[in-house]
Amino acid sequence: MSEFRWDPLKGTWVITENQRLRQPREFIIERQRTSITVCPFCPGQEGKTPREVYALRPGDTQPNEPGWQVRVVPNKFPVLRIEGELNQRSSGLYHSLQGVGAHEVIIETTDHQRSLAQLEVLEISAVLQAYRARLLDLRQDRRFRYLQIFKNHGVEAGAPLPHSHSQLMAVPITPPVIRSELNACLAHYRTTGNCLICDLLAKEIADGQRVVFNDGRFLVLAPYASCFPFELRLFPLQHNHDFALQSDQELIDCARALQEMLRRLFRLLEDPPYNFILHTAPPVPVETTKPGYWQTLASDYHWHIELVPRLSQIAGFEWGSGFFINPLPPEDAARFLRATDPELAL
Amino acid sequence: MSEFRWDPLKGTWVITENQRLRQPREFIIERQRTSITVCPFCPGQEGKTPREVYALRPGDTQPNEPGWQVRVVPNKFPVLRIEGELNQRSSGLYHSLQGVGAHEVIIETTDHQRSLAQLEVLEISAVLQAYRARLLDLRQDRRFRYLQIFKNHGVEAGAPLPHSHSQLMAVPITPPVIRSELNACLAHYRTTGNCLICDLLAKEIADGQRVVFNDGRFLVLAPYASCFPFELRLFPLQHNHDFALQSDQELIDCARALQEMLRRLFRLLEDPPYNFILHTAPPVPVETTKPGYWQTLASDYHWHIELVPRLSQIAGFEWGSGFFINPLPPEDAARFLRATDPELAL
Numbered sequence: 001m002s003e004f005r006w007d008p009l010k011g012t013w014v015i016t017e018n019q020r021l022r023q024p025r026e027f028i029i030e031r032q033r034t035s036i037t038v039c040p041f042c043p044g045q046e047g048k049t050p051r052e053v054y055a056l057r058p059g060d061t062q063p064n065e066p067g068w069q070v071r072v073v074p075n076k077f078p079v080l081r082i083e084g085e086l087n088q089r090s091s092g093l094y095h096s097l098q099g100v101g102a103h104e105v106i107i108e109t110t111d112h113q114r115s116l117a118q119l120e121v122l123e124i125s126a127v128l129q130a131y132r133a134r135l136l137d138l139r140q141d142r143r144f145r146y147l148q149i150f151k152n153h154g155v156e157a158g159a160p161l162p163h164s165h166s167q168l169m170a171v172p173i174t175p176p177v178i179r180s181e182l183n184a185c186l187a188h189y190r191t192t193g194n195c196l197i198c199d200l201l202a203k204e205i206a207d208g209q210r211v212v213f214n215d216g217r218f219l220v221l222a223p224y225a226s227c228f229p230f231e232l233r234l235f236p237l238q239h240n241h242d243f244a245l246q247s248d249q250e251l252i253d254c255a256r257a258l259q260e261m262l263r264r265l266f267r268l269l270e271d272p273p274y275n276f277i278l279h280t281a282p283p284v285p286v287e288t289t290k291p292g293y294w295q296t297l298a299s300d301y302h303w304h305i306e307l308v309p310r311l312s313q314i315a316g317f318e319w320g321s322g323f324f325i326n327p328l329p330p331e332d333a334a335r336f337l338r339a340t341d342p343e344l345a346l
Numbered sequence: 347m348s349e350f351r352w353d354p355l356k357g358t359w360v361i362t363e364n365q366r367l368r369q370p371r372e373f374i375i376e377r378q379r380t381s382i383t384v385c386p387f388c389p390g391q392e393g394k395t396p397r398e399v400y401a402l403r404p405g406d407t408q409p410n411e412p413g414w415q416v417r418v419v420p421n422k423f424p425v426l427r428i429e430g431e432l433n434q435r436s437s438g439l440y441h442s443l444q445g446v447g448a449h450e451v452i453i454e455t456t457d458h459q460r461s462l463a464q465l466e467v468l469e470i471s472a473v474l475q476a477y478r479a480r481l482l483d484l485r486q487d488r489r490f491r492y493l494q495i496f497k498n499h500g501v502e503a504g505a506p507l508p509h510s511h512s513q514l515m516a517v518p519i520t521p522p523v524i525r526s527e528l529n530a531c532l533a534h535y536r537t538t539g540n541c542l543i544c545d546l547l548a549k550e551i552a553d554g555q556r557v558v559f560n561d562g563r564f565l566v567l568a569p570y571a572s573c574f575p576f577e578l579r580l581f582p583l584q585h586n587h588d589f590a591l592q593s594d595q596e597l598i599d600c601a602r603a604l605q606e607m608l609r610r611l612f613r614l615l616e617d618p619p620y621n622f623i624l625h626t627a628p629p630v631p632v633e634t635t636k637p638g639y640w641q642t643l644a645s646d647y648h649w650h651i652e653l654v655p656r657l658s659q660i661a662g663f664e665w666g667s668g669f670f671i672n673p674l675p676p677e678d679a680a681r682f683l684r685a686t687d688p689e690l691a692l
Contacts, residue, residue, distance in 0.1 A: 022674055158660070175669055316504065321524070
């Protein structure tokens with residue numbers, strides 16, 4: 001079983017996989033691209049994945065059969081496994097925790113050829129509904145401190161399978177990236193009474209030079225301190241700490257903004273590889289009046305989606321310092337993207 | 347001029363380059379490999395680099411002429427520039443600092459074909475002497491809070507030029523990675539009176555399963571919470587916080603351990619791309635009895651070299667969470683490397 005290990009010098013956690021012995025040669029081969037013959041995410045291949053945990057089936061079709069529009073299955077090669085207890089262990093300066101969690105795959109479309117940018121708004125909103133459904137289901141498990149939804153698009157971004165999909169990892173430790181954001185939001189709330197992100201959005205709208213898209217409901221901007229060229233963040237303008245509490249209509253509005261963001265990138269940068277990550281408040285085990293799922297903490301947080309195109313490499317300086325070097329000011333990135341027509345010639 | 351920008355949500359700093367307007371097409375092209383016709387680091391091409399700031403010249407030869415063994419020049423395309431004041435600026439929630447610093451290239455050998463792993467111990471120690479000389483020189487500039495020495499080897503690790511070289515960046519902010527380590531060492535010293543890294547090394551030597559190499563002077567190990575397969579750290583066993591205070595003999599001993607580490611990786615993983623980073627105590631502006639250079643702070647720190655092979659990609663989960671997933675336990679990596687003969691068939 002894999003485990004979480006804590007580094008006493010860096011104060012960070014790492015997931016160490018040790019489910020089978022791997023040979024050095026496998027790591028040499030990882031530099032090559034992998035190829036598969038039959039796509040396990042295509043309709044008709046449902047038997048090649050573990051049994052589905054969610055599916056949007058517009059017609060009256062059976063689970064694990066064709067007829068789905070969006071399908072969620074456990075990852076066949078999960079980094080974290082759902083069974084087991086956390087079993088924290090310490091040995092002097094070292095600590096570890098069993099690699100308990102969940103690792104699911106959200107198959108976004110039946111069409112092997114179309115990427116998320118190429119889907120229609122209602123199709124994208126069906127993907128967001130699947131995210132919401134899985135968040136609401138998995139937050140009932142008290143072992144999970146955070147539910148991380150992310151998408152790797154393109155081989156350079158870590159997606160060896162081309163069929164469009166995103167992933168969900170439930171983890172037993174709040175991720176440090178989320179913890180830092182929660183702390184910053186809490187500190188700002190304590191000194192001002194305001195949501196930090198609401199204040200940032202007001203400042204960005206007034207300034208305007210980093211805004212890519214704003215339809216009054218959702219806003220896409222190139223962050224002031226972008227780490228990478230064309231890095232983008234998508235925010236709801238209406239304050240909400242928890243993605244899972246968004247209504248169907250809000251998910252459609254979000255899908256429209258996400259489609260705008262992805263299509264502008266697709267056209268400007270010729271379908272670049274990218275990662276996006278949903279940042280939302282972590283669940284806490286306090287049952288609400290609405291039975292069946294847990295309330296979340298941190299109502300001073302503000303959910304959003306972060307997108308990082310993978311156009312350049314992280315090298316020794318970034319790894320050793322924690323400073324990133326961004327060769328393109330976000331004001332230029334936003335200007336280029338504003339001038340790009342989001343209509344795809346499909 | 348480039349600038350440092352602070353992210354109020356993440357609490358991180360980014361270097362934003364804005365020295366010239368770049369076009370989106372340049373970022374598409376970055377996915378291709380670049381090629382050059384004449385190597386500016388080869389002997390006879392000294393005029394293609396800025397004028398040297400250090401050179402080891404065994405014979406009686408002139409600066410910026412052939413005859414050098416190791417040569418240090420300012421980077422022709424520096425991320426940070428040596429001229430100017432810091433000029434901290436704030437605008438509400440955003441802060442920035444001018445991109446003042448230094449960016450130098452250490453050309454490790456005259457031979458275009460040989461990598462650092464292929465050099466002899468005395469040749470590697472000449473490279474380490476160049477590191478020491480540049481640290482001692484640049485720490486006289488009170489604007490610099492840290493001097494980061496690092497090496498990118500191979501295209502996948504961010505080295506577009508194949509001629510073996512490392513780099514030095516002087517930065518006006520202590521890097522967050524170093525700050526975390528200093529804080530961990532200080533906290534451990536306060537509660538135990540000991541150096542955290544000395545205590546970790548004693549534990550690792552007693553355990554033994556993660557040790558790759560130990561000649562009684564320097565030790566190479568696979569860290570307990572390795573982020574990547576075959577990640578390694580090299581430590582002096584004699585406590586020393588400051589690389590620049592190492593003697594000539596200590597640099598030779600260090601070169602021997604570094605050569606062992608690099609050659610075992612070279613043989614086991616067929617010359618993998620890698621980054622290594624020197625971690626050493628930051629300089630502080632307190633003049634010592636030894637004139638001409640500054641004492642460093644943090645004598646409870648312990649300098650070391652961290653090496654990260656670039657065999658896998660960082661994807662959405664790592665970027666979004668701050669957790670890394672390592673598919674190879676460090677105990678296995680150390681065992682494979684111990685069993686590898688460091689003698690190269692050159």
